[in-house]
Amino acid sequence: MTTTAVTSVEIASEAPRSDFGRVLAQRERRFAAALLAPAFLALLATTTFPLLFLVYTSAFRMDLAMPFTNGFVGFENYQVLLSDDRFWTSLLVSLVYTGSTVALQVVIGLALALLVMEMKRGQGWFRVIAILPVVLSPAVVGMIWRTFMLAPEFGIIDFLAINAGLGSKNWLGDPTLAMVSVISIHTWQWTPFAFMVLLASLASLPEDIYEAARLDRASAWQRFRRITLPLLRPAIVMVIIMRTMVALTAFAAIFTVTAGGPGTATEILNLYAYRKSFTELSIGYGSALAVALLIVTIIISGILFAMRRAK
Amino acid sequence: MTAKRLRGIALLAISMVFLLAWAFPIIWSVMNSLKTDSDVLAYPPKLVFTPTWEAYRDVLFGSGSILPNLLSSVIISVGTTIVTMLMAVPAAYALARLRFRGKKFAGFYVLATQMLPPVGIIIPYFLVLRNIGWIDTYQGIILIYLSFSLPFAIWLLVSYFEDIPFEMEEAAYLDGASRLKTLWRIIIPQVRGGIAVTVVFVFLNAWNEFLFAVVLSGNTVRPVTVAMFNFVSVEQTLWAKLAAVSVLAMLPVVVLGVVAQKHIVKGLTVGAVKGGGRR
Numbered sequence: 001m002t003t004t005a006v007t008s009v010e011i012a013s014e015a016p017r018s019d020f021g022r023v024l025a026q027r028e029r030r031f032a033a034a035l036l037a038p039a040f041l042a043l044l045a046t047t048t049f050p051l052l053f054l055v056y057t058s059a060f061r062m063d064l065a066m067p068f069t070n071g072f073v074g075f076e077n078y079q080v081l082l083s084d085d086r087f088w089t090s091l092l093v094s095l096v097y098t099g100s101t102v103a104l105q106v107v108i109g110l111a112l113a114l115l116v117m118e119m120k121r122g123q124g125w126f127r128v129i130a131i132l133p134v135v136l137s138p139a140v141v142g143m144i145w146r147t148f149m150l151a152p153e154f155g156i157i158d159f160l161a162i163n164a165g166l167g168s169k170n171w172l173g174d175p176t177l178a179m180v181s182v183i184s185i186h187t188w189q190w191t192p193f194a195f196m197v198l199l200a201s202l203a204s205l206p207e208d209i210y211e212a213a214r215l216d217r218a219s220a221w222q223r224f225r226r227i228t229l230p231l232l233r234p235a236i237v238m239v240i241i242m243r244t245m246v247a248l249t250a251f252a253a254i255f256t257v258t259a260g261g262p263g264t265a266t267e268i269l270n271l272y273a274y275r276k277s278f279t280e281l282s283i284g285y286g287s288a289l290a291v292a293l294l295i296v297t298i299i300i301s302g303i304l305f306a307m308r309r310a311k
Numbered sequence: 312m313t314a315k316r317l318r319g320i321a322l323l324a325i326s327m328v329f330l331l332a333w334a335f336p337i338i339w340s341v342m343n344s345l346k347t348d349s350d351v352l353a354y355p356p357k358l359v360f361t362p363t364w365e366a367y368r369d370v371l372f373g374s375g376s377i378l379p380n381l382l383s384s385v386i387i388s389v390g391t392t393i394v395t396m397l398m399a400v401p402a403a404y405a406l407a408r409l410r411f412r413g414k415k416f417a418g419f420y421v422l423a424t425q426m427l428p429p430v431g432i433i434i435p436y437f438l439v440l441r442n443i444g445w446i447d448t449y450q451g452i453i454l455i456y457l458s459f460s461l462p463f464a465i466w467l468l469v470s471y472f473e474d475i476p477f478e479m480e481e482a483a484y485l486d487g488a489s490r491l492k493t494l495w496r497i498i499i500p501q502v503r504g505g506i507a508v509t510v511v512f513v514f515l516n517a518w519n520e521f522l523f524a525v526v527l528s529g530n531t532v533r534p535v536t537v538a539m540f541n542f543v544s545v546e547q548t549l550w551a552k553l554a555a556v557s558v559l560a561m562l563p564v565v566v567l568g569v570v571a572q573k574h575i576v577k578g579l580t581v582g583a584v585k586g587g588g589r590r
Contacts, residue, residue: 032405034401042461047427050436050458115322118322122326126329127572129333130333136561140539145336146543148339148550156339238580290428
Protein backbone atom coordinates (compact mmCIF):
# COMPACT_ATOMS: atom_id res chain seq x y z
CA MET A 1 0.00 0.00 0.00
CA THR A 2 2.44 2.60 -1.15
CA THR A 3 -0.12 4.81 -2.85
CA THR A 4 -2.38 5.31 0.13
CA ALA A 5 -0.37 8.30 1.22
CA VAL A 6 -2.08 10.38 -1.43
CA THR A 7 -5.55 9.14 -0.59
CA SER A 8 -6.28 11.93 1.80
CA VAL A 9 -5.75 14.53 -0.87
CA GLU A 10 -8.21 12.71 -3.05
CA ILE A 11 -10.77 12.39 -0.26
CA ALA A 12 -10.75 16.10 0.10
CA SER A 13 -11.15 16.82 -3.60
CA GLU A 14 -14.65 16.94 -5.05
CA ALA A 15 -14.37 14.41 -7.88
CA PRO A 16 -11.23 12.53 -8.80
CA ARG A 17 -10.43 13.28 -12.45
CA SER A 18 -7.11 11.58 -13.11
CA ASP A 19 -6.81 7.83 -13.67
CA PHE A 20 -4.89 7.70 -10.46
CA GLY A 21 -7.77 9.35 -8.65
CA ARG A 22 -10.24 6.93 -10.18
CA VAL A 23 -8.23 4.00 -8.90
CA LEU A 24 -8.26 5.47 -5.43
CA ALA A 25 -12.00 6.17 -5.54
CA GLN A 26 -12.58 2.61 -6.67
CA ARG A 27 -10.42 1.37 -3.84
CA GLU A 28 -12.52 3.41 -1.40
CA ARG A 29 -15.71 1.90 -2.83
CA ARG A 30 -14.34 -1.59 -2.44
CA PHE A 31 -13.30 -0.91 1.12
CA ALA A 32 -16.77 0.46 1.86
CA ALA A 33 -18.40 -2.57 0.28
CA ALA A 34 -16.29 -4.91 2.37
CA LEU A 35 -17.16 -3.06 5.56
CA LEU A 36 -20.87 -2.93 4.77
CA ALA A 37 -21.29 -6.46 3.47
CA PRO A 38 -21.71 -8.41 6.73
CA ALA A 39 -24.24 -5.98 8.22
CA PHE A 40 -26.24 -5.67 5.02
CA LEU A 41 -26.31 -9.40 4.40
CA ALA A 42 -27.60 -9.84 7.95
CA LEU A 43 -30.24 -7.15 7.44
CA LEU A 44 -31.32 -8.68 4.15
CA ALA A 45 -31.64 -12.06 5.84
CA THR A 46 -33.45 -10.83 8.94
CA THR A 47 -35.71 -8.11 7.53
CA THR A 48 -36.07 -8.07 3.74
CA PHE A 49 -36.27 -11.82 3.30
CA PRO A 50 -38.92 -12.23 6.06
CA LEU A 51 -40.95 -9.42 4.49
CA LEU A 52 -41.00 -11.13 1.10
CA PHE A 53 -41.71 -14.50 2.68
CA LEU A 54 -44.50 -12.95 4.75
CA VAL A 55 -46.22 -11.57 1.66
CA TYR A 56 -45.78 -14.99 0.05
CA THR A 57 -47.29 -16.93 2.96
CA SER A 58 -50.20 -14.50 3.09
CA ALA A 59 -51.29 -15.96 -0.26
CA PHE A 60 -51.63 -19.42 1.26
CA ARG A 61 -53.94 -21.20 3.60
CA MET A 62 -51.41 -22.44 6.10
CA ASP A 63 -53.07 -23.98 9.08
CA LEU A 64 -50.66 -25.82 11.36
CA ALA A 65 -53.53 -27.51 13.16
CA MET A 66 -55.15 -28.71 9.93
CA PRO A 67 -52.31 -29.18 7.43
CA PHE A 68 -54.52 -31.12 4.98
CA THR A 69 -56.41 -27.92 4.09
CA ASN A 70 -53.24 -26.04 3.17
CA GLY A 71 -52.73 -24.62 -0.29
CA PHE A 72 -52.43 -21.57 -2.48
CA VAL A 73 -55.43 -19.26 -2.14
CA GLY A 74 -54.27 -16.05 -3.84
CA PHE A 75 -55.95 -13.01 -2.35
CA GLU A 76 -58.54 -14.97 -0.40
CA ASN A 77 -56.95 -14.15 2.98
CA TYR A 78 -57.24 -10.46 2.20
CA GLN A 79 -60.86 -10.83 1.09
CA VAL A 80 -61.65 -12.60 4.34
CA LEU A 81 -59.78 -9.89 6.22
CA LEU A 82 -61.87 -7.08 4.76
CA SER A 83 -65.08 -8.67 6.00
CA ASP A 84 -63.58 -9.81 9.32
CA ASP A 85 -65.19 -7.89 12.19
CA ARG A 86 -62.40 -8.89 14.55
CA PHE A 87 -59.88 -7.28 12.17
CA TRP A 88 -61.76 -3.98 12.11
CA THR A 89 -62.25 -4.05 15.87
CA SER A 90 -58.54 -4.69 16.40
CA LEU A 91 -57.69 -1.84 14.05
CA LEU A 92 -59.94 0.46 16.05
CA VAL A 93 -58.40 -0.75 19.33
CA SER A 94 -54.94 -0.10 17.81
CA LEU A 95 -55.88 3.45 16.87
CA VAL A 96 -57.43 4.18 20.26
CA TYR A 97 -54.45 2.65 22.09
CA THR A 98 -51.89 4.47 19.96
CA GLY A 99 -53.70 7.80 19.83
CA SER A 100 -54.40 7.99 23.55
CA THR A 101 -51.02 6.74 24.77
CA VAL A 102 -49.07 9.06 22.47
CA ALA A 103 -51.24 12.08 23.30
CA LEU A 104 -50.93 11.40 27.04
CA GLN A 105 -47.18 10.92 26.83
CA VAL A 106 -46.63 14.17 24.96
CA VAL A 107 -49.00 16.28 27.08
CA ILE A 108 -47.81 14.97 30.45
CA GLY A 109 -44.19 14.83 29.32
CA LEU A 110 -44.24 18.41 28.08
CA ALA A 111 -46.06 19.74 31.15
CA LEU A 112 -43.59 18.01 33.40
CA ALA A 113 -40.58 19.19 31.41
CA LEU A 114 -41.81 22.79 31.69
CA LEU A 115 -42.34 22.30 35.42
CA VAL A 116 -38.91 20.81 35.98
CA MET A 117 -37.28 23.66 34.05
CA GLU A 118 -38.75 26.00 36.69
CA MET A 119 -37.13 24.06 39.49
CA LYS A 120 -33.89 25.37 40.87
CA ARG A 121 -33.01 22.23 42.73
CA GLY A 122 -33.87 18.57 42.36
CA GLN A 123 -33.71 18.32 38.57
CA GLY A 124 -31.18 15.54 39.02
CA TRP A 125 -33.76 13.41 40.82
CA PHE A 126 -36.05 13.63 37.83
CA ARG A 127 -33.32 12.69 35.43
CA VAL A 128 -32.45 9.55 37.37
CA ILE A 129 -35.98 8.42 38.26
CA ALA A 130 -37.27 9.05 34.74
CA ILE A 131 -34.78 6.55 33.37
CA LEU A 132 -36.08 3.67 35.46
CA PRO A 133 -39.36 2.87 33.63
CA VAL A 134 -37.80 3.43 30.22
CA VAL A 135 -35.06 0.81 30.59
CA LEU A 136 -37.35 -1.89 31.92
CA SER A 137 -38.67 -4.74 29.82
CA PRO A 138 -42.32 -4.10 28.91
CA ALA A 139 -42.92 -7.74 29.82
CA VAL A 140 -41.70 -7.16 33.39
CA VAL A 141 -43.60 -3.88 33.60
CA GLY A 142 -46.78 -5.60 32.45
CA MET A 143 -46.32 -8.37 34.98
CA ILE A 144 -45.73 -5.97 37.87
CA TRP A 145 -48.80 -3.92 37.03
CA ARG A 146 -51.00 -6.93 36.50
CA THR A 147 -50.15 -8.29 39.92
CA PHE A 148 -48.87 -5.85 42.50
CA MET A 149 -50.60 -2.74 41.18
CA LEU A 150 -53.93 -3.88 39.74
CA ALA A 151 -54.83 -7.16 41.48
CA PRO A 152 -58.17 -6.83 43.26
CA GLU A 153 -57.92 -5.64 46.88
CA PHE A 154 -54.21 -5.82 47.62
CA GLY A 155 -53.02 -4.23 44.38
CA ILE A 156 -52.08 -0.66 45.22
CA ILE A 157 -54.33 0.95 42.63
CA ASP A 158 -57.29 -1.08 43.80
CA PHE A 159 -56.43 -0.30 47.41
CA LEU A 160 -56.44 3.41 46.57
CA ALA A 161 -59.72 3.05 44.69
CA ILE A 162 -61.33 1.35 47.67
CA ASN A 163 -60.12 4.10 49.99
CA ALA A 164 -61.30 6.78 47.61
CA GLY A 165 -64.78 5.27 47.97
CA LEU A 166 -64.89 3.88 44.44
CA GLY A 167 -64.90 0.31 45.64
CA SER A 168 -62.84 -2.60 44.36
CA LYS A 169 -62.80 -2.80 40.57
CA ASN A 170 -62.06 -5.60 38.18
CA TRP A 171 -59.30 -3.62 36.46
CA LEU A 172 -58.38 -6.25 33.93
CA GLY A 173 -61.65 -8.18 33.71
CA ASP A 174 -63.93 -5.37 32.63
CA PRO A 175 -63.53 -4.48 28.91
CA THR A 176 -63.45 -0.70 29.37
CA LEU A 177 -61.31 -0.76 32.51
CA ALA A 178 -58.92 -3.24 30.89
CA MET A 179 -58.40 -0.83 28.00
CA VAL A 180 -57.88 2.05 30.43
CA SER A 181 -55.40 -0.12 32.34
CA VAL A 182 -53.24 -1.10 29.36
CA ILE A 183 -53.25 2.51 28.13
CA SER A 184 -52.21 3.71 31.59
CA ILE A 185 -49.43 1.14 31.84
CA HIS A 186 -47.97 2.12 28.48
CA THR A 187 -48.26 5.79 29.41
CA TRP A 188 -46.58 5.14 32.77
CA GLN A 189 -43.64 3.43 31.13
CA TRP A 190 -43.03 5.81 28.23
CA THR A 191 -43.95 9.30 29.45
CA PRO A 192 -40.44 9.62 30.94
CA PHE A 193 -39.11 9.20 27.40
CA ALA A 194 -41.14 12.17 26.11
CA PHE A 195 -40.20 14.05 29.27
CA MET A 196 -36.45 13.45 28.85
CA VAL A 197 -36.39 14.36 25.17
CA LEU A 198 -38.49 17.49 25.66
CA LEU A 199 -36.53 18.54 28.74
CA ALA A 200 -33.30 18.22 26.75
CA SER A 201 -34.60 20.37 23.93
CA LEU A 202 -36.14 22.89 26.35
CA ALA A 203 -32.76 23.27 28.00
CA SER A 204 -31.18 24.02 24.63
CA LEU A 205 -33.55 26.87 23.75
CA PRO A 206 -31.89 30.31 23.54
CA GLU A 207 -32.35 32.32 26.73
CA ASP A 208 -32.33 35.77 25.10
CA ILE A 209 -35.62 35.33 23.24
CA TYR A 210 -37.35 34.86 26.58
CA GLU A 211 -35.56 37.87 27.97
CA ALA A 212 -36.86 39.97 25.08
CA ALA A 213 -40.35 38.59 25.50
CA ARG A 214 -40.28 39.41 29.20
CA LEU A 215 -39.23 42.98 28.42
CA ASP A 216 -42.16 43.18 26.03
CA ARG A 217 -44.37 42.07 28.92
CA ALA A 218 -45.52 38.91 27.23
CA SER A 219 -47.56 36.77 29.63
CA ALA A 220 -46.37 33.29 30.58
CA TRP A 221 -49.04 31.78 28.33
CA GLN A 222 -48.04 34.01 25.42
CA ARG A 223 -44.41 33.05 25.89
CA PHE A 224 -45.35 29.38 25.85
CA ARG A 225 -47.73 29.67 22.90
CA ARG A 226 -45.64 31.99 20.74
CA ILE A 227 -42.06 31.01 21.58
CA THR A 228 -41.69 27.70 23.38
CA LEU A 229 -44.19 25.68 21.38
CA PRO A 230 -42.96 26.69 17.89
CA LEU A 231 -39.35 26.11 18.93
CA LEU A 232 -40.17 22.74 20.44
CA ARG A 233 -42.26 21.63 17.47
CA PRO A 234 -39.55 19.53 15.80
CA ALA A 235 -38.83 17.69 19.06
CA ILE A 236 -42.54 17.15 19.74
CA VAL A 237 -43.19 15.81 16.25
CA MET A 238 -40.18 13.52 16.59
CA VAL A 239 -41.48 12.15 19.88
CA ILE A 240 -44.91 11.62 18.30
CA ILE A 241 -43.43 9.74 15.35
CA MET A 242 -41.20 7.50 17.47
CA ARG A 243 -43.85 6.72 20.05
CA THR A 244 -46.53 6.04 17.43
CA MET A 245 -44.39 3.43 15.73
CA VAL A 246 -43.75 1.70 19.05
CA ALA A 247 -47.36 1.88 20.25
CA LEU A 248 -48.67 0.40 17.00
CA THR A 249 -46.49 -2.66 17.52
CA ALA A 250 -46.77 -2.84 21.30
CA PHE A 251 -46.85 -6.44 22.36
CA ALA A 252 -45.37 -7.47 25.69
CA ALA A 253 -47.07 -4.84 27.83
CA ILE A 254 -50.51 -5.96 26.63
CA PHE A 255 -49.76 -9.65 26.24
CA THR A 256 -48.52 -10.04 29.81
CA VAL A 257 -51.36 -8.00 31.31
CA THR A 258 -54.53 -9.03 29.49
CA ALA A 259 -53.30 -11.14 26.54
CA GLY A 260 -55.72 -9.08 24.47
CA GLY A 261 -58.70 -9.84 26.69
CA PRO A 262 -61.19 -9.87 28.15
CA GLY A 263 -62.41 -11.32 24.86
CA THR A 264 -60.84 -9.02 22.31
CA ALA A 265 -61.23 -5.80 24.33
CA THR A 266 -57.52 -4.94 24.33
CA GLU A 267 -56.53 -6.85 21.21
CA ILE A 268 -54.61 -4.41 19.02
CA LEU A 269 -53.96 -5.47 15.42
CA ASN A 270 -50.42 -6.53 16.28
CA LEU A 271 -51.73 -8.86 18.97
CA TYR A 272 -54.45 -10.22 16.68
CA ALA A 273 -51.82 -11.15 14.08
CA TYR A 274 -49.84 -12.91 16.82
CA ARG A 275 -52.82 -14.78 18.27
CA LYS A 276 -54.05 -15.83 14.85
CA SER A 277 -50.62 -17.18 13.93
CA PHE A 278 -49.35 -18.70 17.14
CA THR A 279 -52.43 -19.43 19.26
CA GLU A 280 -54.88 -20.40 16.54
CA LEU A 281 -52.00 -21.60 14.32
CA SER A 282 -53.51 -20.08 11.21
CA ILE A 283 -50.24 -18.79 9.77
CA GLY A 284 -51.48 -17.77 6.32
CA TYR A 285 -54.22 -15.52 7.65
CA GLY A 286 -51.92 -14.27 10.41
CA SER A 287 -49.45 -13.23 7.71
CA ALA A 288 -52.17 -11.28 5.91
CA LEU A 289 -52.94 -9.51 9.20
CA ALA A 290 -49.25 -8.68 9.65
CA VAL A 291 -49.11 -7.27 6.12
CA ALA A 292 -52.19 -5.17 6.94
CA LEU A 293 -50.38 -3.90 10.05
CA LEU A 294 -47.37 -2.96 7.92
CA ILE A 295 -49.63 -1.05 5.51
CA VAL A 296 -51.30 0.78 8.41
CA THR A 297 -47.85 1.62 9.83
CA ILE A 298 -46.70 3.00 6.48
CA ILE A 299 -49.85 5.10 6.02
CA ILE A 300 -49.65 6.56 9.53
CA SER A 301 -45.94 7.31 9.31
CA GLY A 302 -46.55 8.92 5.90
CA ILE A 303 -49.10 11.23 7.51
CA LEU A 304 -46.77 12.01 10.41
CA PHE A 305 -43.82 12.78 8.14
CA ALA A 306 -46.02 15.06 6.04
CA MET A 307 -46.96 16.79 9.30
CA ARG A 308 -43.29 17.15 10.09
CA ARG A 309 -42.54 18.87 6.81
CA ALA A 310 -45.59 21.16 6.97
CA LYS A 311 -45.03 24.52 8.62
CA MET B 312 -43.27 36.76 48.61
CA THR B 313 -46.01 34.46 49.84
CA ALA B 314 -47.23 33.88 46.28
CA LYS B 315 -43.75 32.85 45.31
CA ARG B 316 -43.50 30.50 48.26
CA LEU B 317 -46.89 28.99 47.53
CA ARG B 318 -45.78 28.41 43.98
CA GLY B 319 -42.63 26.72 45.19
CA ILE B 320 -44.60 24.43 47.46
CA ALA B 321 -47.03 23.58 44.64
CA LEU B 322 -44.10 22.77 42.34
CA LEU B 323 -42.56 20.56 44.98
CA ALA B 324 -45.84 18.75 45.64
CA ILE B 325 -46.55 18.07 41.97
CA SER B 326 -43.02 16.88 41.31
CA MET B 327 -43.14 14.58 44.34
CA VAL B 328 -46.34 13.00 43.01
CA PHE B 329 -44.71 12.26 39.65
CA LEU B 330 -41.46 10.99 41.09
CA LEU B 331 -43.43 8.70 43.37
CA ALA B 332 -45.66 7.51 40.51
CA TRP B 333 -42.63 6.45 38.50
CA ALA B 334 -40.58 5.02 41.28
CA PHE B 335 -43.33 3.35 43.28
CA PRO B 336 -44.11 0.26 41.15
CA ILE B 337 -40.41 -0.56 41.15
CA ILE B 338 -39.91 0.08 44.86
CA TRP B 339 -43.06 -1.88 45.62
CA SER B 340 -41.78 -4.88 43.65
CA VAL B 341 -38.54 -4.78 45.58
CA MET B 342 -40.46 -4.62 48.86
CA ASN B 343 -42.74 -7.48 47.87
CA SER B 344 -39.76 -9.59 46.89
CA LEU B 345 -38.55 -9.33 50.48
CA LYS B 346 -41.87 -10.40 51.98
CA THR B 347 -43.53 -13.71 52.67
CA ASP B 348 -46.56 -14.55 50.54
CA SER B 349 -48.94 -13.75 53.39
CA ASP B 350 -47.30 -10.35 53.86
CA VAL B 351 -47.66 -9.65 50.14
CA LEU B 352 -51.37 -10.47 50.30
CA ALA B 353 -52.03 -8.53 53.50
CA TYR B 354 -54.85 -6.00 53.48
CA PRO B 355 -54.23 -3.11 53.91
CA PRO B 356 -50.87 -3.39 52.08
CA LYS B 357 -47.95 -3.62 54.49
CA LEU B 358 -45.29 -0.95 54.24
CA VAL B 359 -43.53 -2.19 57.36
CA PHE B 360 -42.62 -5.87 57.55
CA THR B 361 -39.82 -8.20 58.50
CA PRO B 362 -37.69 -8.63 55.37
CA THR B 363 -36.68 -12.11 54.30
CA TRP B 364 -34.50 -13.47 51.51
CA GLU B 365 -36.67 -16.56 51.30
CA ALA B 366 -38.22 -15.70 47.92
CA TYR B 367 -34.81 -15.12 46.36
CA ARG B 368 -33.44 -18.32 47.86
CA ASP B 369 -36.39 -20.25 46.41
CA VAL B 370 -36.30 -18.82 42.90
CA LEU B 371 -32.53 -19.10 42.64
CA PHE B 372 -31.78 -22.38 44.36
CA GLY B 373 -35.13 -24.08 44.94
CA SER B 374 -36.81 -26.51 42.56
CA GLY B 375 -37.65 -24.84 39.26
CA SER B 376 -34.74 -22.47 39.78
CA ILE B 377 -34.59 -19.58 37.33
CA LEU B 378 -30.79 -19.63 37.23
CA PRO B 379 -30.82 -21.42 33.83
CA ASN B 380 -33.18 -18.72 32.54
CA LEU B 381 -30.96 -15.93 33.80
CA LEU B 382 -28.08 -17.70 32.08
CA SER B 383 -30.17 -17.91 28.89
CA SER B 384 -30.83 -14.18 29.08
CA VAL B 385 -27.12 -13.49 29.57
CA ILE B 386 -26.04 -15.72 26.67
CA ILE B 387 -28.66 -14.23 24.33
CA SER B 388 -27.87 -10.63 25.29
CA VAL B 389 -24.09 -11.00 25.25
CA GLY B 390 -24.19 -13.04 22.03
CA THR B 391 -26.45 -10.50 20.32
CA THR B 392 -24.23 -7.66 21.49
CA ILE B 393 -21.02 -9.23 20.20
CA VAL B 394 -22.40 -10.21 16.79
CA THR B 395 -24.15 -6.86 16.40
CA MET B 396 -21.06 -4.84 17.23
CA LEU B 397 -18.81 -6.88 14.93
CA MET B 398 -21.11 -6.04 12.03
CA ALA B 399 -22.30 -2.57 13.02
CA VAL B 400 -18.95 -0.89 13.71
CA PRO B 401 -17.50 -1.38 10.19
CA ALA B 402 -20.85 -0.62 8.55
CA ALA B 403 -21.33 2.57 10.55
CA TYR B 404 -17.80 3.70 9.73
CA ALA B 405 -18.43 3.21 6.01
CA LEU B 406 -21.75 5.06 6.17
CA ALA B 407 -20.28 7.93 8.15
CA ARG B 408 -16.88 8.40 6.48
CA LEU B 409 -16.48 6.77 3.10
CA ARG B 410 -17.67 7.89 -0.31
CA PHE B 411 -19.43 5.39 -2.51
CA ARG B 412 -22.41 5.25 -4.80
CA GLY B 413 -25.73 4.34 -3.19
CA LYS B 414 -24.68 5.65 0.22
CA LYS B 415 -27.93 7.55 0.70
CA PHE B 416 -29.93 4.54 -0.26
CA ALA B 417 -27.93 2.34 2.11
CA GLY B 418 -28.66 4.71 4.98
CA PHE B 419 -32.32 4.85 4.09
CA TYR B 420 -32.50 1.07 3.88
CA VAL B 421 -31.13 0.68 7.40
CA LEU B 422 -33.81 3.04 8.70
CA ALA B 423 -36.61 1.53 6.64
CA THR B 424 -35.96 -1.94 8.05
CA GLN B 425 -37.14 -0.60 11.39
CA MET B 426 -40.60 0.07 9.97
CA LEU B 427 -41.31 -3.62 9.69
CA PRO B 428 -43.53 -4.75 12.59
CA PRO B 429 -41.79 -7.46 14.63
CA VAL B 430 -44.80 -9.74 14.28
CA GLY B 431 -44.28 -9.58 10.50
CA ILE B 432 -40.73 -10.85 10.97
CA ILE B 433 -41.44 -13.59 13.48
CA ILE B 434 -44.17 -15.34 11.46
CA PRO B 435 -41.94 -16.19 8.47
CA TYR B 436 -38.91 -16.73 10.69
CA PHE B 437 -40.79 -19.19 12.82
CA LEU B 438 -41.53 -21.26 9.70
CA VAL B 439 -37.93 -21.11 8.50
CA LEU B 440 -36.33 -21.88 11.87
CA ARG B 441 -38.77 -24.73 12.42
CA ASN B 442 -37.69 -26.24 9.11
CA ILE B 443 -34.00 -26.11 9.92
CA GLY B 444 -34.51 -27.13 13.54
CA TRP B 445 -33.39 -23.85 15.07
CA ILE B 446 -36.37 -23.30 17.36
CA ASP B 447 -35.24 -23.30 21.00
CA THR B 448 -31.62 -22.58 20.03
CA TYR B 449 -29.37 -19.64 20.81
CA GLN B 450 -28.32 -19.15 17.19
CA GLY B 451 -31.99 -18.86 16.15
CA ILE B 452 -32.82 -16.17 18.69
CA ILE B 453 -29.57 -14.24 18.23
CA LEU B 454 -29.99 -14.26 14.46
CA ILE B 455 -33.46 -12.76 14.59
CA TYR B 456 -32.42 -10.23 17.26
CA LEU B 457 -30.10 -8.74 14.64
CA SER B 458 -33.24 -7.48 12.86
CA PHE B 459 -33.69 -4.77 15.50
CA SER B 460 -30.25 -4.48 17.10
CA LEU B 461 -28.31 -3.89 13.87
CA PRO B 462 -30.20 -0.88 12.45
CA PHE B 463 -30.21 0.70 15.90
CA ALA B 464 -26.50 0.11 16.53
CA ILE B 465 -25.49 1.28 13.06
CA TRP B 466 -27.30 4.60 13.41
CA LEU B 467 -26.12 5.26 16.93
CA LEU B 468 -22.51 4.55 15.89
CA VAL B 469 -22.81 6.71 12.75
CA SER B 470 -23.63 9.66 14.98
CA TYR B 471 -20.43 9.07 16.96
CA PHE B 472 -18.22 8.46 13.90
CA GLU B 473 -19.41 11.72 12.39
CA ASP B 474 -18.07 13.63 15.39
CA ILE B 475 -14.43 12.73 14.68
CA PRO B 476 -12.44 15.31 12.72
CA PHE B 477 -11.31 14.17 9.26
CA GLU B 478 -7.77 15.36 9.98
CA MET B 479 -7.20 12.33 12.19
CA GLU B 480 -7.53 9.93 9.28
CA GLU B 481 -5.66 12.14 6.86
CA ALA B 482 -2.68 12.33 9.15
CA ALA B 483 -2.66 8.56 9.42
CA TYR B 484 -2.84 8.11 5.64
CA LEU B 485 0.00 10.55 5.17
CA ASP B 486 2.04 8.40 7.50
CA GLY B 487 1.41 5.53 5.12
CA ALA B 488 -1.06 3.55 7.21
CA SER B 489 -3.54 1.34 5.37
CA ARG B 490 -7.28 1.97 5.56
CA LEU B 491 -7.93 -0.99 7.79
CA LYS B 492 -5.07 -0.11 10.07
CA THR B 493 -6.29 3.48 10.29
CA LEU B 494 -9.78 2.34 11.18
CA TRP B 495 -8.52 -0.03 13.83
CA ARG B 496 -5.69 2.05 15.34
CA ILE B 497 -6.91 5.62 14.93
CA ILE B 498 -10.67 5.76 14.49
CA ILE B 499 -11.93 3.02 16.80
CA PRO B 500 -10.08 4.40 19.86
CA GLN B 501 -11.70 7.77 19.14
CA VAL B 502 -15.21 6.36 19.36
CA ARG B 503 -14.61 4.10 22.34
CA GLY B 504 -17.21 6.06 24.31
CA GLY B 505 -19.78 5.75 21.57
CA ILE B 506 -19.10 2.05 21.25
CA ALA B 507 -19.58 1.60 25.00
CA VAL B 508 -22.92 3.42 24.89
CA THR B 509 -24.03 1.32 21.91
CA VAL B 510 -23.06 -1.88 23.70
CA VAL B 511 -25.18 -0.82 26.69
CA PHE B 512 -28.22 -0.16 24.51
CA VAL B 513 -27.92 -3.29 22.40
CA PHE B 514 -27.55 -5.39 25.53
CA LEU B 515 -30.53 -3.64 27.11
CA ASN B 516 -32.80 -4.17 24.11
CA ALA B 517 -31.80 -7.81 23.79
CA TRP B 518 -32.34 -8.43 27.51
CA ASN B 519 -35.80 -6.83 27.37
CA GLU B 520 -37.07 -8.43 24.16
CA PHE B 521 -40.18 -10.53 24.55
CA LEU B 522 -42.13 -11.29 21.35
CA PHE B 523 -39.37 -13.19 19.52
CA ALA B 524 -38.34 -14.89 22.73
CA VAL B 525 -41.82 -16.14 23.55
CA VAL B 526 -42.21 -17.67 20.08
CA LEU B 527 -38.73 -19.15 19.70
CA SER B 528 -37.94 -20.29 23.23
CA GLY B 529 -38.41 -23.78 24.56
CA ASN B 530 -37.09 -25.95 27.34
CA THR B 531 -33.44 -25.36 26.50
CA VAL B 532 -33.43 -21.65 25.75
CA ARG B 533 -35.87 -19.61 27.78
CA PRO B 534 -34.91 -16.12 28.88
CA VAL B 535 -36.11 -14.78 32.20
CA THR B 536 -38.76 -12.49 30.68
CA VAL B 537 -40.53 -15.59 29.37
CA ALA B 538 -39.79 -17.81 32.37
CA MET B 539 -41.51 -15.25 34.60
CA PHE B 540 -44.80 -16.73 33.47
CA ASN B 541 -44.09 -19.91 35.42
CA PHE B 542 -44.94 -18.00 38.57
CA VAL B 543 -48.37 -16.89 37.42
CA SER B 544 -50.89 -19.54 36.50
CA VAL B 545 -54.64 -19.89 36.54
CA GLU B 546 -54.55 -21.93 39.73
CA GLN B 547 -52.21 -19.79 41.76
CA THR B 548 -49.76 -16.96 41.71
CA LEU B 549 -46.52 -17.30 43.64
CA TRP B 550 -46.49 -13.66 44.67
CA ALA B 551 -43.22 -13.17 46.51
CA LYS B 552 -41.32 -15.35 44.05
CA LEU B 553 -42.78 -13.46 41.11
CA ALA B 554 -41.60 -10.23 42.74
CA ALA B 555 -38.13 -11.69 43.26
CA VAL B 556 -37.89 -12.82 39.63
CA SER B 557 -39.08 -9.40 38.43
CA VAL B 558 -36.43 -7.69 40.50
CA LEU B 559 -33.74 -10.02 39.17
CA ALA B 560 -34.92 -9.30 35.61
CA MET B 561 -34.88 -5.55 36.30
CA LEU B 562 -31.54 -5.41 38.08
CA PRO B 563 -29.09 -5.47 35.14
CA VAL B 564 -31.02 -2.98 33.02
CA VAL B 565 -31.58 -0.56 35.88
CA VAL B 566 -27.88 -0.62 36.72
CA LEU B 567 -26.91 -0.11 33.07
CA GLY B 568 -29.54 2.60 32.63
CA VAL B 569 -28.32 4.59 35.60
CA VAL B 570 -24.68 4.16 34.55
CA ALA B 571 -25.41 5.32 30.99
CA GLN B 572 -27.80 8.01 32.24
CA LYS B 573 -26.15 10.91 30.42
CA HIS B 574 -26.33 9.13 27.06
CA ILE B 575 -29.85 7.81 27.39
CA VAL B 576 -31.56 10.61 25.48
CA LYS B 577 -29.17 10.33 22.57
CA GLY B 578 -29.56 6.58 22.50
CA LEU B 579 -33.32 6.74 22.65
CA THR B 580 -33.73 9.24 19.84
CA VAL B 581 -31.04 7.99 17.50
CA GLY B 582 -31.92 7.89 13.84
CA ALA B 583 -35.00 10.00 14.34
CA VAL B 584 -33.44 13.38 13.69
CA LYS B 585 -31.19 12.27 10.90
CA GLY B 586 -33.66 9.78 9.55
CA GLY B 587 -36.37 12.35 9.20
CA GLY B 588 -34.16 14.41 6.95
CA ARG B 589 -33.38 11.51 4.67
CA ARG B 590 -36.84 10.11 4.37
